[in-house]
Amino acid sequence: MKVIKIHHPMADSLQFSEPIVLAMGFFDGIHLGHQQVIQTAVDRAKQLGIKSAVLTYDHHPQIVYNRLNDHDRRYLTLPEQKLQLLEKLGVDQVFIINYSYAFQDQTPAEFIQNYLVRFKAQVVVAGFDHTYGEKHIATMDRLPEYSQGQFEIITVPKLQQQSQKVSSTAIKAALDNGNVTVVNEMLGRNFATKGTVVHGEQVGRTIGYPTINVDHDPLQWLPTIGIYVVKVKVGDAWYQGMASIGKNVTFYSNHPITVEVNLLDFNRNVYGEVVTVEWLKYLHDEEKFDGIDELIEQLQIDEQDTRQFFKQNEN
Structure with missing residues (x-):
């Protein structure tokens, strides 16, 4: 072209x-x-x-x-x-x-x-x-x-x-509401973003849920703050995961918004990789927990919901 x-x-x-x-x-x-x-x-x-x-x-x-x-x-x-x-x-x-x-x-x-x-x-x-x-x-x-x-x-x-009406304005409004299901219907494909894996606070690995931090172009429209079911392409392979767009409110009071993804059954160092994230389903809003145990309990629920989603949508 x-x-x-x-x-x-x-x-x-x-x-x-x-x-x-x-x-x-x-x-x-x-x-x-x-x-x-x-x-x-x-x-x-x-x-x-x-x-x-x-x-x-x-x-x-x-x-x-x-x-x-x-x-x-x-x-x-x-x-x-x-x-x-x-x-x-x-x-x-x-x-x-x-x-x-x-x-x-x-x-x-x-x-x-x-x-x-x-x-x-x-x-x-x-x-x-x-x-x-x-x-x-x-x-x-x-x-x-x-x-x-x-x-x-x-x-x-x-x-x-x-x-x-199917329009860019309606899609942006749906993203701002976290409704990626409607977004994907209007696009006729999964909403996808691309970013570079960078170093984060590395809190996830200490609680059994290591994440990759995906740094996006500031001009990329992203879904609103929340927890999502995603697929991530690393190299030529796709991996299932759950993503958090948020401010890490359990640990910080004034943290910038970051995109962190826990990839299921994945254990590789991918710093510097340019990855593609497909946003599949909104799970819930970001929550502030009183302690680590509450956070881990919610992460376990999110993992179950994520695995169930992929089981129900194998194709």
């Missing part, structure tokens, strides 16, 4: 000669709704015998409009994972545009000429609520008016699950 990074205004040296079917969107999360848009473009490209492409952006477009707090600046899929998912969906090339004030200040007609026409788009595909500039005027409903028949337009309708 070819990746082309673009700064606005696009350099004259960038020339495109092959026709494409172009899917537009920020696509944070690549959830089932996004997949429907992208798959529509890939399928249409195959029908026409031309390449499929995605137009996306290097950061939240909201950065141009609003001052985002540290929480809202995070992403469901960081750039590397997003590109991997797009490639799995069969996309031939990706245009990553730096979303700046100058870029968003284009009129719809300018955007079409500067990008869609210049990309040689024969077909443009996007979700029903996609905008490509000022949200009140740069709508999919008005794209035919601005494009003047220069390309075919396919608008993909809203996707709902249990009467709720």
Whole structure:
């Protein structure tokens, strides 16, 4: 898959000669709704015998409009994972545009000429609520008016699950509530994060539950504080585990939030390994215990629940 990074205004040296079917969107999360848009473009490209492409952006477009707090600046899929998912969906090339004030200040007609026409788009595909500039005027409903028949337009309708719209916003809200089950349903896969195993306080090993501390990119959206059933990929192998996102409140009064995973039936030194964590089920909130014995008792219950989950979900 070819990746082309673009700064606005696009350099004259960038020339495109092959026709494409172009899917537009920020696509944070690549959830089932996004997949429907992208798959529509890939399928249409195959029908026409031309390449499929995605137009996306290097950061939240909201950065141009609003001052985002540290929480809202995070992403469901960081750039590397997003590109991997797009490639799995069969996309031939990706245009990553730096979303700046100058870029968003284009009129719809300018955007079409500067990008869609210049990309040689024969077909443009996007979700029903996609905008490509000022949200009140740069709508999919008005794209035919601005494009003047220069390309075919396919608008993909809203996707709902249990009467709720599948969206990045809904997924983020579910993560903030610890509802990873709903998140995975909306994604059509398990929510996954990637991080490096680093040294922690090493308290777990003293009580029979050693953990790996997974240091995540600060821009990675994580589930809320709590205890979870997870799978962790170390090298080429997957391991079952139970994860804690929390502040180690039993031992510390003002500890930063960390991600610690106890891998079942695992006893290896993996410091420095880059691991993938798949979040499968929320068990309960982080608890503060009066002593070590209470903590160990809860860890034993969590281990039983975790093993039972995997027994019931062997596939």
